[in-house]
Amino acid sequence: xxxxxxxxxxxxxxxxxxxxxxxxxxxxxxxxxxxxxxxxxxxxxxxxxxxxxxxxxxxxxxxxxxxxxxxxxxxxxxxxxxxxxxxxxxxxxxxxxxxxxxxxxxxxxxxxxxxxxxxxxxxxxxxxxxxxxxxxxxxxxxxxxxxxxxxxxxxxxxxxxxxxxxxxxxxxxxxxxxxxxxxxxxxxxxxxxxxxxxxxxxxxxxxxxx
Amino acid sequence: xxxxxxxxxxxxxxxxxxxxxxxxxxxxxxxxxxxxxxxxxxxxxxxxxxxxxxxxxxxxxxxxxxxxxxxxxxxxxxxxxxxxxxxxxxxxxxxxxxxxxxxxxxxxxxxxxxxxxxxxxxxxxxxxxxxxxxxxxxxxxxxxxxxxxxxxxxxxxxxxxxxxxxx
Numbered sequence: 001x002x003x004x005x006x007x008x009x010x011x012x013x014x015x016x017x018x019x020x021x022x023x024x025x026x027x028x029x030x031x032x033x034x035x036x037x038x039x040x041x042x043x044x045x046x047x048x049x050x051x052x053x054x055x056x057x058x059x060x061x062x063x064x065x066x067x068x069x070x071x072x073x074x075x076x077x078x079x080x081x082x083x084x085x086x087x088x089x090x091x092x093x094x095x096x097x098x099x100x101x102x103x104x105x106x107x108x109x110x111x112x113x114x115x116x117x118x119x120x121x122x123x124x125x126x127x128x129x130x131x132x133x134x135x136x137x138x139x140x141x142x143x144x145x146x147x148x149x150x151x152x153x154x155x156x157x158x159x160x161x162x163x164x165x166x167x168x169x170x171x172x173x174x175x176x177x178x179x180x181x182x183x184x185x186x187x188x189x190x191x192x193x194x195x196x197x198x199x200x201x202x203x204x205x206x207x208x209x210x
Numbered sequence: 211x212x213x214x215x216x217x218x219x220x221x222x223x224x225x226x227x228x229x230x231x232x233x234x235x236x237x238x239x240x241x242x243x244x245x246x247x248x249x250x251x252x253x254x255x256x257x258x259x260x261x262x263x264x265x266x267x268x269x270x271x272x273x274x275x276x277x278x279x280x281x282x283x284x285x286x287x288x289x290x291x292x293x294x295x296x297x298x299x300x301x302x303x304x305x306x307x308x309x310x311x312x313x314x315x316x317x318x319x320x321x322x323x324x325x326x327x328x329x330x331x332x333x334x335x336x337x338x339x340x341x342x343x344x345x346x347x348x349x350x351x352x353x354x355x356x357x358x359x360x361x362x363x364x365x366x367x368x369x370x371x372x373x374x375x376x377x
């Protein structure tokens with residue numbers, strides 16, 4: 001059983017009210033269950049909608065392997081639980097998983113930014129928000145604050161590991177402005193993952209949490 | 211591990227944050243290819259580039275307003291637009307501003323309307339240099355109530371760029 005790291009207020013955009021969210025230090029089976037039974041059907045529905053609108057064809061689906069490969073990813077979760085280099089976090093509100101994060105730290109996880117090159121960092125391997133909270137999937141996403149809360153957890157982990165709050169992550173295209181302009185991270189360009197890599201220095205981490 | 215933030219910190223920040231997606235990590239890309247999250251090229255709506263442009267438009271409006279030391283209500287009155295429209299422009303890059311509001315803002319700030327239409331996402335652009343300039347400008351912004359000298363300079367440079375270079 002993971003630890004409860006705290007209870008934080010999320011904003012429900014639909015009502016304008018605050019909703020209590022629990023931040024857990026580990027992804028548990030119930031979060032994986034939500035992922036499979038509550039998140040996945042929404043993505044499947046979106047795929048169907050795009051297919052109906054002829055924006056997505058069976059050929060494109062096959063080309064992008066949009067089939068059942070998500071199970072392979074889910075199988076990784078128990079493996080990671082047993083490895084010290086991995087940490088995981090989950091945000092729950094209204095008894096449903098609203099966000100998930102995996103982080104990694106270890107001898108090979110080092111900073112790239114010039115002022116902190118080669119120093120240890122915490123790398124965010126996954127920061128995912130439930131589909132009903134995402135702009136690309138629903139017209140009026142529900143909860144606001146999950147991404148900021150999870151990023152603060154990654155920084156807190158980095159500080160507790162004595163890495164000074166230094167973190168690194170690859171942003172999805174639609175989130176680049178968030179990490180660069182709002183979170184104040186340094187943009188180090190697109191790397192071999194074909195994603196844009198951002199890093200937060202200890203000074204930037206202090207500014208973020210102050 | 212101890213969390214370094216308080217509930218009140220999150221409460222304050224959430225009010226100021228723009229409404230944008232925050233997904234990250236190579237595993238997200240893996241999940242995209244696994245069908246949990248759709249690859250960007252298969253989702254034509256809400257293009258990330260348009261969101262970046264609208265965010266820069268919001269920053270520009272906010273800074274031009276702050277430069278003149280106007281409140282949102284004051285700007286709304288001068289431009290004869292709804293204050294709520296202005297709040298959305300300044301805070302929500304997913305909100306595509308209405309052309310009439312953009313037009314009114316161009317008039318009140320004496321800015322070229324065509325450039326503002328392009329920046330606000332009202333007209334489609336495939337101009338990469340324009341997008342890059344917009345991103346760079348938005349990145350220099352801050353939320354302090356008064357413009358710093360650096361922000362003032364960045365704002366003046368960007369206004370000059372919009373007036374002279376964008377047709």
